[in-house]
Structure formats: structure tokens, C-alpha cells
Amino acid sequence: MKRKEQKEERRRAILMTALQLFVERGYYDTKITDIAAAVPMSTGLLFHYFESKEDLLMELVKMGAEGTKSADPIPGVPPEIFLSKFLGQLFSYATEQPWVFNMFVLMGQVRRPGMPEEARKIAEGVNAIDMTVALIKEGQSKGVFREGDPVIMSTMFWAAIQGIMEEMAVNKEFKMPDPECIVAILK
Amino acid sequence: MKRKEQKEERRRAILMTALQLFVERGYYDTKITDIAAAVPMSTGLLFHYFESKEDLLMELVKMGAEGTKSADPIPGVPPEIFLSKFLGQLFSYATEQPWVFNMFVLMGQVRRPGMPEEARKIAEGVNAIDMTVALIKEGQSKGVFREGDPVIMSTMFWAAIQGIMEEMAVNKEFKMPDPECIVAILK
């Protein structure tokens, strides 16, 4: 039974290639032929593994949604510490586990208008903003975060992270920021 | 000579319609037929006014690049005051001059990978980040802004603003944030 393993491996290769291209060039600008050529394989064969381009995106987004569950806050850990550690981890993935990093970037991109509805819905379901809103409230009540509408603060926080990650994804020389520097947005 | 004025007006109408659709649905997801239908006019006629969809985008981006020049810092004004006033103005445009606001959002979007090269280049030329880098350095030397790599801080700053503006553009109920709250990212 080596066939099945090989098939899985090929599937993964396609997914990872597509992920990288989607993040670096954008979903609409990466054509099926680009993905196939980069894997590499014939365009026809790609449809042996995925029903459509949108299906490919869906698989990625589902994986991303799955993976994000492990980013839930740990009860008892102070919010500023948790966020700081979380970001440190995230940024270190940029070089150590590029696909995890790219996945995060992709999830953020898919939430934007103009992306295929189905995928977008799933990505919106993984709402990091809600998670941080709670954390921000906690931090505010403890006096470690400054006052202000938690929803706006959370939006700013994630937008800043997304912006930095997209910069990092495209411009490989961009210096990895100190997590503290981002958590400081909330302080 | 009423013809010429009317033509200009029609042109503007197309431009403004396209701008709104591009921002709300994204460039690739708004079809030429969508724009024409929204103006409203026949799809064929649209090509009487603009050579192509990309040309339409180019015109918008050129307008945006032109308009952004008026956002240069005023010598002598303290950086934190300038930025705060600037953001106040910008956010107030969201309701008072939606097209100015949308233009800002569009410029940010066009800078991203996957957008048509030609337009992207122009948008990247209008680099608000460079402008703020100087302002941040000034603020740091005066001690009103906190320490940290000015490029990263500037990237964060604009990414946060872009994120909030995109939210405002799509979700009309989103509460306009206090500019102080954003400038606080730098303090």
C-alpha cells in the first residue's frame, strides 16, 4: 500500500505550493497553471487531486481553521504575557515553519471582501478578534492595558499583525518585530 | 459646449462607481458588467470612456496618488499632533466625503501582491510609510514616541489604519475610532 501514501504526499505538495503562491501573489493572480507548474505536474493532473481551484482554497482554509484552534488562550496566564508569547511563536514560524506562517496570512486574506464566499465564511468563523476582545477586557480590568473600545483595539491589533505578516511573507529581509512592540499597541 | 461637461460628469460617475465597488467587493470580484450596471449604462459604453478595466483602475490610482500629496507633514507641527489631526480628518471623510476615504482604502489595497503591476507601482510610489518614519524618528528624539525600529512601527501604524478603514468601508456601523487611540500605538 505505497500508493495511498504517495497520493497523500502529492496532495500535500499541491496544497503547500498553492498556499505559498496564494500568499505571495494573491489568490486571483495565481492561475491553476502556475500552481501545477510550480509543484511541478501537468494542469490536468491537478484536477485528479482537487475538484477546482476553489476547492483547493477551501481545503487550505479548513486546515487553517483547524490549526487555529490550538491558539486559544490558556486560563490563568496574564493576557499580556499570553499575547506576547503567542506572537513570538507566530513570528518564529516565519522562518521555521513557513507553511504555518503562510496559513495565518492566508486566513487573514481570505476574510477580505472579494474572496470566494464559502471560504470566506469559514475564515470569518475563526475570529481571532473575538478571542482578543475578551483578553483585552481582562487586561483593562487589571490595569495592564489602556482604556478604549476593546473591539476597535482588537481590530487594530490584528490588522497591525496581518500587515506585518504580509510584509514578512513578501519581503523576506523584513526584520522580525519584537512581540512586545506589538502588544504595546494595547498598553 | 455642454457635451464636454456631460462627458466629464459621466466619466466621474464611472470612476466613483468603480471606486466604491473595488473597495467594497475587491478589484477582481467586480466585473466590468457590475460597474456598468451600477452606473448605470451599457457595458459597451463604458469602453467609450475607458480603454479597459485596468485603465479604469489606473485612473483611480493616479487620482489617489495626486490627492495624497496634500497629506504631507507641516513643518513645525509636533508629530503626534500632526498624525492625530490627520487621522481625525481621514476618518471624518468616511461619512462626509466617502470617495476620499475609499480612495485611501483603494491605494492601500492596490499596494498588495496580486494587483495589476502598473497600478501597483504607482500606489507603492505614494509611500506613506516613509513619511511617517521621519515623523516617528522626530517624535522619538523628542521623547513623545516610544523606542523601537521606526520602519516596523510605521508598518504597524499604517497596517492598523488600513485594517480599520477596510472595516469601516465594509461595515458601515463600525464606530469611528478616536485618532488618539491609534497614535497611541507609537507612544
Added chain:
DNA sequence: ATATTCGTTGAAAAAATATTCAATAAACTG
């Protein structure tokens, strides 16, 4: 060793979208 299934290809078909165009109506000019 033969049959059967699966992987693979590249060219052809289909689908989505942008663009052109011939025809007509409306506005202007002298």
C-alpha cells in the same frame, strides 16, 4: 504474465470575462 487499476499528460472543450462593433438615436452645427 496478464489484467486491472491508478497516475500522468497535453491538447481540446467549456466557462467566465473583457472587449469590439455595427447599428441606431440623440445632440449639435451651420
Added chain:
DNA sequence: CAGTTTATTGAATATTTTTTCAACGAATAT
């Protein structure tokens, strides 16, 4: 008013991109 230019339409065409498919080779099973 007759003639000329401009605006307008929507169906036809061109282009771009995705998707299918018939054919063939390689691996696996019997």
C-alpha cells in the same frame, strides 16, 4: 432643416482561465 458628430446599446467576438478527456505508461494484484 440637412449634415455631422457623439452617445448609446446589446449582441458578437476575443481573450483568459478553468476544467474535462482520451490516450498511454507504470505500478499492483491475481
